[in-house]
Amino acid sequence: MVRVFYAFLWVLAIYFAIFVGHYSPSWFQTPVKSIDFFCWGDTIEPELLEEFEQTYKIHVNIHPFSSNEEMIVKLKAVQGKGYDLICASDYAIRILKEENLIAPIDHGQIPNIASIDPYLLHQNFDPQNEVSLPVEWEPYVIVSNEPTQLGIADLFQDQGKKRIVMTPDPVEAIMYAAYTLFGKTDQLSDVQLKEVARLLKSQKKSIEAYVDHRAKYLIETGNCDLALIRSGFARLMEKDKVPIHYSLPNDWHFINIENLAITASSNKKDEVHTFINFFLSKNSQKVHSENTLVFPVHKELTTETKIVAEIHEKNDPQFFHYLAKEEDTRDLWVSLKRHQPSE
């Protein structure tokens, strides 16, 4: 009996020692106003955060996540508490909206909305831009050593002659394969999914790696010939004078728009609106886009590159989303990775 008592004492000691942080109130809270920003690691530059803090006296706490999935799970788990502002991709906004985790944005508090490139507004995941505003966007391009005009379909027809780098994201890969096989698709039937799996597996012998960031490095070192990656990486390579060519796929245009949204549970809505307005200003957009070479949303900065013009011209951007049930997607991905092409 006494032993149990002692053991219990230890449990209490451990509990308090470990979790004392959660119970000490003012010690951890800064007197300065602050907002909690849940976003990608590279969403915003430190210099911009400093500028914001100096100008408006509001501190921004960055909480990074590494995937949209992670972000959605976390937000759901805490019902958004602890975060005021989030940065999410297009389809994630749709999910968050359905789950009522994000709140309407007061357009009146954000004068810089007027300077957003109208092309990026009114997308089908948030037609009135009630809950989200775009802050950056990127199309996906095909990078190659030779100046050829390729389509996504070409990446699947290679038959092992070239080394290709594909995305590590199953959602994207499935969409590429599905579009190649069936054209514009929104939902895949079981039979169609099987065909998609077959196509992806047949591609495997040409695959150098399923990577995202390392693609830049693999191309630079000549370890791969083709890659389908976000334009930011390609433009970075171009800036570093790496001898590569890149262009939009000639069959489908896929783009990714990152948006800002306010959490429903936030009680610092004014501060958040100030920040959103700040991030949409010409200067912030300039700094951010020059740093990461994504495309800004500010009208006056819309880069006069061929790519942007092409996208506007074709005017048929596709967004990534689940084409099949999550479980089936996962199963397919496991099955694909496990599959070894007979050399």
Place this chain on the structure above:
Amino acid sequence: METILLPENTSAYNRPKNFKRHLKKEAPFGVGSGALVWQFLFFYAPLVLMLISSFSRFHIDGTFESFTFAHFKQILKIDYFLVIFESLKLGFTTACSTLLLGFPLAYTIALKGGRFKSFLLFLVIIPFWTNFLLHIYAWFFVLEKGGFLNQVLLWTNLIQEPIHFLNTSFAVHLMMVYYYLPFMTLPIYSSLEKFDPTLIEASMDLGATKFQTFRRVVLPVLMPAIRTGFFLVFIPAFGEFVIPELMGGDKFMYVGSVVSQFIMGEKTAPIGIAFTVLSGGILLAASFLLYKGTFALNRWLTGGHR
């Protein structure tokens, strides 16, 4: 310390004294139970709960709903079993390769090292002490298309075109062996260190050849150490997924890769847990079989002694 013993059911005012006495008596346990409490709270409890939760369904807010096999049904598919099998293969080949390399290594250092014994052993240990990510990174340099290995091979004209090393199965296995070699070498070395060299001398004096001595005298003594080393490599190597991802271009799927992908999603987290439990169980069974197998192997190799 014991005063007059009173019968158990004496008046209530005796209780506090009893309690205090018990408190003092059990004081050592009070001190030492910290480790036990910690172990139960953070090692056994999580594992048991993980086992239970793989068979349960929970509500969003964390309350228990029902028992179910649904999570397991999701992974009782051929692909997932093949992934587990691949991990078993990886663990096994790594263990065998490290044995092939580590045994001569330990043997040479222990028996032929002389004055340099400690230093040589120290050299083997250093990679074990530094972050394995650094070593992965180091191997990038060597295995690159324009990397060290290819440059040397080209320079010596052994090949005409750079060989594609990185992002292959070869690179994965190479790195696995590199990382796990100390785990195999050290127990064997440790056992050899304690080995009584006079036994060898005696055996040779009695007419046995070097080979016979090795087989009948040295090997039986070393078998426990070999066994230890084998499992020190096999079990962690089974769960390895970072090395295959970085060295293999993420083209291969192992237990660790599946689990880490599943655990991040919300709907798939319970499936990830079920898969962990399943893999853990299979690993346990496989280890048990291998363990028994080493005894049989021992009998065969050493001709029935020990």
Place this chain on the structure above:
Amino acid sequence: MIPLFVFAIYLFLYVPIIVLVLFSFNSKSFPSPWDGFTLHWYKELFQSKDLWASFTTSLTVSILSTLLSLFMGVCFIYYISRRQKGESLVPLFYSNLIVPELVLAIGLVSYFSLFQVPLGFQTLLIAHTVLGLGFAIPILFVRYKELPPSLMEASLILGAGPTKTFFKITLPLLKPALLASGLLIFVISFDDFLFSYFCAGTSVETLSLYLISSIRFGISPVVNALSTILLFLTIPLALLFFSSKKGTEVF
């Protein structure tokens, strides 16, 4: 013949490291070949705030978990020294090495989410300490059993109470084992990747996590510089461990 083979193994072990260190001084980034000696990357390294943050995080977690493990380990040995029955409980701590780290990490993650404990510094500390206990207690216990009981008996006979005996006799004799296991736990915790990946959440970045995100981007000489420095930092630690003679007996 065998010595040649062994020499080849050493080559295998060290060529990558040597190449890595050399290229941290190369003035041009890989894949350019050797261009010229420079300390430029080291300068860049020292100015990186992210790096220092992750370094101090790793350091703090490792030191704390080592201290915690050793403290609880010593307490447990004290209990065993007073109550022999406690020895039967020691095998409870051996399972830390039988269970793959991956399984334990996943178990902890689901355990924490079940109890709504947010992942962060504390959960990482807990994970590392569990790992640490699995090393501390077996090592300390083995060393404890090796101590000649006559020393303790003599102290008791001469009138010192059991507690005093423990502090004045047993504990000092355990010092080499404490040092050895402490170093081992520290290094394993500092280099740990799996637990950081699963149990640390996103707000805590350890050195391993920083390294892997750098590696995922490809090669950068700054990482070379970091690797070189880490290598040279851990070598004296290894030396210390090694010289305490408890080194190989750990296995």
